[in-house]
Amino acid sequence: MTTGFGLNNLPYGVFSTPGTAPRVGVRFGDQVLDLAAALNDPVFASPSLNPFMAQGRARWTEVRARIPAALENGPLHPLTGVHLHMPFEVADYVDFYASEEHATNLGRMFRPDSAPLLPNWKHLPVGYHGRAGTVVPSGTGIVRPSGQRKPPNQRTPDHGPSRRLDVEVEVGFVVGSPSPLGQPIPTSAFADHVFGVCLVNDWSARDIQAWEYVPLGPFLGKSFATSISPWIVPLDALTEARVPTPPQDPAPLPYLTDAEPWGLDLSLTLSLNGHALSHPPYASMYWSPAQMLAHMTVNGASVRTGDLYASGTVSGPDASQRGSFIELTWGGENPLKLHDGSTRTFLEDGDEVTITATAPGTNGEAISFGEVKGRILPIQ
Amino acid sequence: MTTGFGLNNLPYGVFSTPGTAPRVGVRFGDQVLDLAAALNDPVFASPSLNPFMAQGRARWTEVRARIPAALENGPLHPLTGVHLHMPFEVADYVDFYASEEHATNLGRMFRPDSAPLLPNWKHLPVGYHGRAGTVVPSGTGIVRPSGQRKPPNQRTPDHGPSRRLDVEVEVGFVVGSPSPLGQPIPTSAFADHVFGVCLVNDWSARDIQAWEYVPLGPFLGKSFATSISPWIVPLDALTEARVPTPPQDPAPLPYLTDAEPWGLDLSLTLSLNGHALSHPPYASMYWSPAQMLAHMTVNGASVRTGDLYASGTVSGPDASQRGSFIELTWGGENPLKLHDGSTRTFLEDGDEVTITATAPGTNGEAISFGEVKGRILPIQ
Structure with missing residues (x-):
């Protein structure tokens, strides 16, 4: 596993696999967790982190706590097989x-x-x-x-x-x-x-x-x-x-x-x-x-x-x-x-x-x- | 009619009447033409001018040419009865x-x-x-x-x-x-x-x-x-x-x-x-x-x-x-x-x-x- 992307990190991004729409993912090692599928939540089906980010601190904490369990079930994609997009829409x-x-x-x-x-x-x-x-x-x-x-x-x-x-x-x-x-x-x-x-x-x-x-x-x-x-x-x-x-x-x-x-x-x-x-x-x-x-x-x-x-x-x-x-x-x-x-x-x-x-x-x-x-x- | 808002002007804005959603209108005198209704086009049902503006110069010219006829049929709202919103979403x-x-x-x-x-x-x-x-x-x-x-x-x-x-x-x-x-x-x-x-x-x-x-x-x-x-x-x-x-x-x-x-x-x-x-x-x-x-x-x-x-x-x-x-x-x-x-x-x-x-x-x-x-x- 690539160093630095363990359970203590879990950064968010926006990814797609060939033929699929950009959506929110979480990096774990050399894999990307498909968060929309894993949590069955449409907020992560967005092509940017903005809708999730707008939900606020309590929600960010809650989702982060659920990710280790979600990693058990996936779906996980190898990092080499995904395309990474702009992670969020920049306001100012x-x-x-x-x-x-x-x-x-x-x-x-x-x-x-x-x-x-x-x-x-x-x-x-x-x-x-x-x-x-x-x-x-x-x-x-x-x-x-x-x-x-x-x-x-x-x-x-x-x-x-x-x-x-x-x-x-x-x-x-x-x-x-x-x-x-x-x-x-x-x-x-x-x-x-x-x-x-x-x-x-x-x-x-x-x-x-x-x-x-x-x-x-x-x-x-x-x-x-x-x-x-x-x-x-x-x-x-x-x-x-x-x-x-x-x-x-x-x-x-x-x-x-x-x-x-x-x-x-x-x-x-x-x-x-x-x-x-x-x-x-x-x-x-x-x-x-x-x-x-x-x-x-x-x-x-x-x-x-x-x-x-x-x-x-x-x-x-x-x-x-x-x-x-x-x-x-x-x-x-x-x-x-x-x-x-x-x-x-x-x-x-x-x-x-x-x-x-x-x-x-x-x-x-x-x-x-x-x-x-x-x-x-x-x-x- | 208020001076300066004749057929030679026809500026665009975003308005709402009580209980209705913001949408694109055109000012004519002291009235506002409901463009979404008048032209039966969903691009004007947006709460900002951005979707219409994104359509480009040829489309802007075409729509402007259709407004005098649209004013004949309305719907027109008195300016005093509408609320005016931000006309567009500011990017940079x-x-x-x-x-x-x-x-x-x-x-x-x-x-x-x-x-x-x-x-x-x-x-x-x-x-x-x-x-x-x-x-x-x-x-x-x-x-x-x-x-x-x-x-x-x-x-x-x-x-x-x-x-x-x-x-x-x-x-x-x-x-x-x-x-x-x-x-x-x-x-x-x-x-x-x-x-x-x-x-x-x-x-x-x-x-x-x-x-x-x-x-x-x-x-x-x-x-x-x-x-x-x-x-x-x-x-x-x-x-x-x-x-x-x-x-x-x-x-x-x-x-x-x-x-x-x-x-x-x-x-x-x-x-x-x-x-x-x-x-x-x-x-x-x-x-x-x-x-x-x-x-x-x-x-x-x-x-x-x-x-x-x-x-x-x-x-x-x-x-x-x-x-x-x-x-x-x-x-x-x-x-x-x-x-x-x-x-x-x-x-x-x-x-x-x-x-x-x-x-x-x-x-x-x-x-x-x-x-x-x-x-x-x-x-x-």
Whole structure:
């Protein structure tokens, strides 16, 4: 059995076998449990997790408790025989910027003459909305984006394929239970609203982004594609992974104070063409996902079933823990030497990027998040 | 008959009468045609315009041609007897920044020591993603948002209700026909994808926005609510309103060159508690909606049925043409004197804001966009 998909994990996804409709499944080892058939419940016959996620925390707990018995009877399909689909319909997509190391690295590169962290950074989890319609499942080919580029040595911008195509290693949080407009969600209600966790590759065209992003933030440098892993790990599988966030100084305002620890000890790996490049540690993230949710709704904004919010690039303090090429190569100044003797500053056509993660699970057995991967396709 | 809703307009919305389900209607004068019943077509029995909008340009033209005859037979409901709903399900929401006067005014206020327009502004339509889940129909009460505020005289931020609650007078473009991932939409295909036009009030909490927005753009300062008008004016009703954009210097890159004029001669009015405050002229907008769509997809981003993109605040060159309080009061320095003798810098609880617009129509008869309105409710 593939390590990390035991009874302490049981992540949810959407699958189909040849000639059948997409429906909800649960991964167990190298098999997929057909949940619609196993539990004889039409909510799992949906081609997305949204109807089930909308049923709320009590129902999520109840279904999870029934899965071990259901695995005895099946039906189970071998993983190699199923097609995996987008696990949920994305409502709104938000991207945070919650790694102090990542924000500091980018500040040093982009604003070398001032303090690397902007004044607001330690007071609130900085974030912005991304494009929900271009969140794609792992395995989707990523066509190199075109756009406006204006290198420093060029007086005016031109239009063409991005020359600085990058990744961002991130973790995503999927909202199940919605909230009404006008009612902020306190940090203590995080687990009532968030269904589970996935891996996110926030593909980024650094040259497009650098030219466009003032004053309203990233737009086309990000919106061409965001890839997510096919298996949503339930929050209930992460009890052993919970850790406090690093010390927060200054102390956050009361609405941002974590009621309980929601830092997560996920060990991530960024790989290029099958070889590991770095190992970003999620436990180093400054802001917890409960703080992100409380901040995202403090103005009364509602959340919907299927909302996805991502952590921002995970980068640890060590150079081997950086979660993007722009950091790993320091803006392209220090090319990476690859196993095959070639070098990379940014991604080349044909490159395949994979992000994986594991976390401590119950019974001393690690749980796996599977992978999110994508290959760069040349512009058509 | 109410002016502006004649045979040359015929906007679409979603309505219900007491005890009946929401469905698609067409406004004609002070009446609403029940389109599902009139055309005996289930696509109009949907509680949103999305299924009809997804059918594409040829179908939109065909249905519009059949409406005059359908009006002869009805059923028609008096406008006073119907409830108006959200006209469509918002997929992604994007907000542009396409008024040179607005961008210049805000640049002068926020960056008094440098050029008011940033270097990219005349090369591309600057924009960002907003929160689709908090786009609400006209008439929805707007609860004053809370968030982090850090006035210049304060060393650290505090948390509380926004003291600088503002509006932005905007025009919204609603996508009907989707596009596949990886295929930019040329300016020439604008009318194949965009179904119609509505009015948008992009409520803005200036104090929250000013503190949060570096470096990733506006987030909670905008995401608490965005209001739209209930009637979507079909692009086909706007043939007489089309005008060239103002001269663009430097000439835009080829992908941004308008194939035909898509500037729009809409006359907008911003009113507070029933009294007009300003008259923003949409014809002064620097970037056309066809240029916005081409830019939004130049990186291969797909569009979906129900995507909404807004123009950004419409402000003309004259002080009486500004589309936000921050401009009308110059950052709160010059309070507005109201008809009742009171003054305003920003919105107070109980204030009701209304945006209306008209445009030239065929036969010399103006068409109306109706109104988008909302009242500020105190924090709960």
